[in-house]
Amino acid sequence: MTLEPFFSPKNIAVVGASRDVNSVGYGVLSSLVHGCVKPGVPGEGKPYAGEIYAINPNADEILGVKCHKTLEDVPAESIALVIIAVHASIVPQIMRDAAKKHAKAAIVISAGFGETGAEGKKLQNEMLSVAREAGIRILGPNCLGLIAPHNNLNASFALSTPPAGNVAFFSQSGAMADSIIDWALRERYTFSAIVSLGNSADVDVNDLLLWALEDANTKAITLYLEGVSDGRKFMDTLRRVTPTKPVIVLKGGKSAVGLHAVSSHTGSLAGSYKVFTAAVHQSGGLMVDSIEELFDVARAKADSPALDLSPLEKTNPADGSIVRSPKGVVIVTNGGGAGVLCADYCGDFGVPLAELSAECIAALDASGKMHPAYSRGNPLDLVGDALPERYAAALHTVLSQENVSGAIVIQTLQTMTNSIEDARVVVQASKAFPDKPIVAVFMGGKYTEESINLLREHSIPDYNDPQKAARAMAALAGLL
Amino acid sequence: MPLLGYAATAELLSRYQIPACHQVAIQSQDQLWAAKQSFEYPVVLKALSQQTSHKTEKGLVKVGIASDTQLMEAFSELQAATLNEKVDVFLLQQQLSGVELIVGGKRDSTFGPTVLFGLGGIMVELVQDSSVRVAPIDTRVATEMIFETKASAFFRPEGFRKRKLNAGIVEQLLVSVSKLLMEHPEISELDFNPVIATSDAAFVVDARILTD
Numbered sequence: 001m002t003l004e005p006f007f008s009p010k011n012i013a014v015v016g017a018s019r020d021v022n023s024v025g026y027g028v029l030s031s032l033v034h035g036c037v038k039p040g041v042p043g044e045g046k047p048y049a050g051e052i053y054a055i056n057p058n059a060d061e062i063l064g065v066k067c068h069k070t071l072e073d074v075p076a077e078s079i080a081l082v083i084i085a086v087h088a089s090i091v092p093q094i095m096r097d098a099a100k101k102h103a104k105a106a107i108v109i110s111a112g113f114g115e116t117g118a119e120g121k122k123l124q125n126e127m128l129s130v131a132r133e134a135g136i137r138i139l140g141p142n143c144l145g146l147i148a149p150h151n152n153l154n155a156s157f158a159l160s161t162p163p164a165g166n167v168a169f170f171s172q173s174g175a176m177a178d179s180i181i182d183w184a185l186r187e188r189y190t191f192s193a194i195v196s197l198g199n200s201a202d203v204d205v206n207d208l209l210l211w212a213l214e215d216a217n218t219k220a221i222t223l224y225l226e227g228v229s230d231g232r233k234f235m236d237t238l239r240r241v242t243p244t245k246p247v248i249v250l251k252g253g254k255s256a257v258g259l260h261a262v263s264s265h266t267g268s269l270a271g272s273y274k275v276f277t278a279a280v281h282q283s284g285g286l287m288v289d290s291i292e293e294l295f296d297v298a299r300a301k302a303d304s305p306a307l308d309l310s311p312l313e314k315t316n317p318a319d320g321s322i323v324r325s326p327k328g329v330v331i332v333t334n335g336g337g338a339g340v341l342c343a344d345y346c347g348d349f350g351v352p353l354a355e356l357s358a359e360c361i362a363a364l365d366a367s368g369k370m371h372p373a374y375s376r377g378n379p380l381d382l383v384g385d386a387l388p389e390r391y392a393a394a395l396h397t398v399l400s401q402e403n404v405s406g407a408i409v410i411q412t413l414q415t416m417t418n419s420i421e422d423a424r425v426v427v428q429a430s431k432a433f434p435d436k437p438i439v440a441v442f443m444g445g446k447y448t449e450e451s452i453n454l455l456r457e458h459s460i461p462d463y464n465d466p467q468k469a470a471r472a473m474a475a476l477a478g479l480l
Numbered sequence: 481m482p483l484l485g486y487a488a489t490a491e492l493l494s495r496y497q498i499p500a501c502h503q504v505a506i507q508s509q510d511q512l513w514a515a516k517q518s519f520e521y522p523v524v525l526k527a528l529s530q531q532t533s534h535k536t537e538k539g540l541v542k543v544g545i546a547s548d549t550q551l552m553e554a555f556s557e558l559q560a561a562t563l564n565e566k567v568d569v570f571l572l573q574q575q576l577s578g579v580e581l582i583v584g585g586k587r588d589s590t591f592g593p594t595v596l597f598g599l600g601g602i603m604v605e606l607v608q609d610s611s612v613r614v615a616p617i618d619t620r621v622a623t624e625m626i627f628e629t630k631a632s633a634f635f636r637p638e639g640f641r642k643r644k645l646n647a648g649i650v651e652q653l654l655v656s657v658s659k660l661l662m663e664h665p666e667i668s669e670l671d672f673n674p675v676i677a678t679s680d681a682a683f684v685v686d687a688r689i690l691t692d
Contacts (some may be wrong), residue, residue, distance in 0.1 A: 231591030235614065264669040264688060266584025266596045269610045275588045278612045282621070 003203065003211045005104035006139060007148045009080035009191065010050050012155065013071055013101075015094050016085035016110075017054035017062050024109055025085040027157030027479070028145065029054055033063050035152060036160035045161030046152040051076065071097040078102035082136075083145065088112030091141070092126045099134030106131065107155055108141035114199045115142050124201050131202065140306055143198025144174030147181075149191055150217050155205055156196065157242035165190020166219035167298045168212045170205060172197050172226050174250070180291065189295050192217040204229070206237040213241045220302035221245055222294050227253045230398040235283045242284030246301040248475075249280050249287050250294045286480040293471065296463060298479065300472035303459035307406045307476040309352065327405045328354035329473055330398040331379035334386040335412035338380030338443065338466055342408055345470035350479050353378045354404045360397060384414045388421035395429040399436055406437040406476070408469045411451075413444045423451035427458045437476050439469045481668055484689040486528050486569045493687060496660045497654060499578055501676065501683040505569035512555055515572050521546045524573040527558045529565045536602055545577060576683060579643055580674035582610065583653055583684075585661045587668050593661035595654055597625045600674040602647050615658040622651035634677075647676045653682055666691045 012032060018025035030036070032052050035045020041045055050266075053076070054062050057069040067075050071082065071094070082098045088110045098106055113124035124141065131138050137148060145156030149164035158177065162184040171177040174196040181194065192215060195208055205228060212218045221241070228234040241247055254273045277287050286301075288294050311324040329351060333339035346353055361376050369390045375381035381396065382390050391409070398404050411422050419442065430438045440462040442448045442453050455462040463469050474480055484492070486505055493500055503513040516523070527540040539561055542554035542618065558570060580629030582600035589595050591614045613624040626635055626647055633640035635647045663668060669690040676685050 116665070228590060231588065231614070235591070262656065264584070264586075264671045264690060265582060265604050265673050266586045266671050267669045268605055269582075269598065269608070270586045270588070270596045270612045272590070274612050275586075275591055275594050275614065278594070279591050282614055332486045395672055 003105070003137065003207060005080045006100060006107070006137070006146060006155075006203075007149050007211075007215075009105065010155075011053065011076055011079055012048065012050060012052040012081045012083060013055055013074055013079045014083045014085070015055040015071065017056045017059075017065070017067065018085075019056075019059055019062050023085075024157050025056075028083055028085055028109065028155065028454050029063055029065060030143075031154035031156055031158065031161070033065060044093075045154055048151075048153050048433050050080075050230050053079070060288075071101050074101065076101075081105045081107065081155070082409045083107045083109065085109040085157075088120065088141070092123065092130055092414055095127050095134075095136065098136060099130060103134070104474055105137050105139070106199075107139045107143070107145050108198070109143060109145055109157070109248055110140075111142040113141040113478045114201065124199065128201055134418040138202040139195070140198035140200060142174075142192075144177055146193065146195040146322040147191070148193050156174075156194075158194075160185065162194065163190040164192070164215070164217070166192050166217060166302045167222060167295070168193040168208075168215070168218045168220070169222045169224075170195045170197060170208045170212075170391050171224040172200075172205075173224055174198065176224055176291075180295075182392060184295075187295075188453075189299070191218075200229070204231055209237050209241050209247065213245055217244065220298045222248065222251065222298045223249045224291075224294070225249060231279060238280065238285050240284035245282075246298075246475075247285040248294055248301065248480075249285050249322065250289070250291065251276055251287065264364035281359045285476055286478075288480065296461075296468050297472060297475040300437075300439065300461040303438070303461055304472075304476055305435050306433075306478070307351075307437050307473055309405060309477050312403055323381055325403060326352055326354075327403050328352035328378075328403050329406045329408060330354050330356070331408045331410065332381055332382065332391065332394050332398065333410035333412075334382050334384055334391075334411060334414070334417070335443075336379075336381050338441065339375075339381050342410060342441070342466035342470060345380050346408075346473065349474035351379050351470055351473045354398075354401070356380070356398065357401065357403070360401050362401075363397045364394065365395065367393040387416065388418050388425050391422050392425045392428070395425065396432065399429060399433045399438075404436070406439070406442060407478070408439050408466070408473065410441040410466060410469075411443065411448075413447055419444075419448050420454065423454040424439055426455060430458065430460055437473070439472050439476075441466050441469045481691040483530055483692065484529075484691055486571065489687050489689055491621050492660065492664075492689070493684060496656045496674055498656050498660070498672075499683050500687070501685050504572050506572060507569065509555060510549070512570070512572060513539040513678070516548070516551060519574055521574065522575040523551065524575045525551065525554045525558060526571045526573065527562050527565075528568040528571055529562060530568060538550075545575075573685065576676040576677040576678075576685065578678040579631075580644055580682075581631060581650065581677050581682070582671070582673040583650075583675050584672065585615070585657050585667070585670040587661070587665070588614075593658070593665075593667075595625070595648075595658045595661065596623075597631070597654060598629050599631045604673065617655060617658045619648075619651045619655055622654040623647065625654060626650060644679050646679055646682070649680070649682045650675075651676060668692055 371383035
């Protein structure tokens with residue numbers, strides 16, 4: 001069955017909706033009604049368009065939503081999505097009620113199931129068997145819920161809703177999904193979906209990957225995982241998804257010691273993290289080491305064309321033989337130091353720098369826009385007083401070269417720097433060369449804010465650090 | 481986890497066309513004497529026991545044996561050193577020179593059989609420079625495995641310190657190990673360390689296979 005009822009249900013019931021502002025049930029209802037838990041928190045949340053029902057036997061109305069004693073009392077013939085935030089012990093009964101209302105999907109936020117031991121596992125199995133029989137898919141239990149910003153659906157108790165975008169984030173840690181939302185608001189990260197997996201009793205990472213493969217809004221998929229139950233199945237799913245949509249994985253538990261003592265050389269060398277990394281790479285996925293890298297890389301992969309580093313092939317007219325020559329990226333900068341650092345980072349990530357041909361240098365000279373002391377090489381240092389027209393001439397000239405596959409554009413701030421116009425130059429270049437990725441490094445803060453916003457609006461990856469730009473290029477070439 | 485005995489290990493290797501160095505298992509001095517006719521000095525003599533995993537540390541490997549006298553001495557010393565152990569076999573091996581590699585395998589609890597490659601010898605854990613793939617692998621993946629480790633220096637056209645190894649032979653070995661592991665789910669860990677490789681061959685010198 002499709003997961004669509006989770007992401008765009010025609011109506012929703014919240015079981016355990018509460019008047020206590022510090023409860024999960026209140027938080028979930030508030031998220032649905034306001035788009036965020038705390039009205040006034042600068043999120044982008046809007047009320048969900050579908051009908052919302054609150055289930056609470058002791059209240060008449062919460063947050064302007066009329067309360068019903070049980071699911072069965074809800075006047076609608078059927079309920080598409082049931083969100084459950086009540087004590088674990090009564091969840092199987094709620095699931096039976098949900099079945100009577102022809103529910104298609106349930107988000108079980110309640111904890112106290114398989115994660116707590118044998119008793120909880122029994123309860124989880126009971127809930128699951130009721131749901132399976134009724135054809136209800138379950139997200140959770142023990143999860144934060146899910147957010148689909150394009151549909152204004154915040155079915156979680158996360159603080160707010162992040163802006164709608166093209167990156168899906170599926171997390172085995174609910175709290176991590178939560179914190180990322182607040183951070184995303186500040187860092188201008190945007191999402192097509194955020195899903196907290198919880199115990200994955202039913203809907204697991206494989207189901208969500210396949211959903212994201214079909215989801216028109218999603219262009220890149222990010223995962224925070226601590227483990228997968230069936231490694232071979234996970235690899236098969238990744239192999240289906242990665243040819244169409246990039247999957248970037250952050251794996252927790254890197255330092256975890258194996259459950260049993262290893263007794264061979266191979267046993268000690270082939271640790272579980274190393275094997276996990278190999279499995280992801282073999283299946284076309286990318287691995288990163290931190291939360292920041294996860295979303296930095298996702299932004300580039302979602303928005304940019306791939307960096308094509310396949311060698312140039314030319315036929316030698318003299319003997320008809322094929323001559324191959326390498327391609328690479330060009331670093332265009334108005335600051336020497338930032339350019340040198342960026343070149344170093346490109347080296348670390350295995351991203352080759354293109355050699356600028358004599359014809360390319362001649363064309364730059366002929367543009368009449370270059371400073372007499374410009375570097376005439378790669379990194380292409382335009383010198384500190386570079387104005388937008390110099391950036392434009394440089395970018396168009398280098399990107400016209402067939403051995404140049406992409407460009408990193410660095411801007412450091414000087415008194416004469418015209419940051420917003422420089423950003424427009426980058427946007428124009430990306431439109432003129434749609435097959436060649438351009439990554440921007442507009443270093444600064446307050447005075448670069450407007451230009452960074454412009455770059456974001458035009459889906460040009462921008463970072464405040466040349467290392468991140470080099471990593472993004474490596475990701476675009478499939479080198480991570 | 482039980483260690484597979486010498487005979488079963490040798491049989492498994494030959495079934496998968498995994499070449500071991502020239503070796504003969506012996507139980508007595510008479511057998512040793514007969515066996516040595518097919519060897520040229522220097523040779524290696526080892527005691528294989530079910531209990532011991534690190535033979536070198538226990539003094540159960542005698543290398544560089546260059547004469548009949550030294551061979552007799554080595555055998556007496558090994559017998560004395562293993563008085564209190566159940567010895568599987570004593571193993572007489574041709575001493576080889578070449579580059580020491582490790583080819584290994586492990587059944588991962590999540591992903592199942594995996595194959596490992598790296599520079600071998602007694603310092604592999606110290607060096608920590610190996611590549612891993614989930615099995616099954618083909619020769620293309622085996623090539624990737626070789627070239628992402630520091631051992632790759634030996635496989636480049638220019639070689640390293642006048643030593644050049646044959647990538648095709650090592651790739652075939654990795655693919656064979658992958659096949660062996662896929663067809664034998666009862667194997668939990670497998671160490672071929674060292675594998676001694678030269679420009680035209682790669683021989684397993686020490687094989688340890690652990691089963692459920």
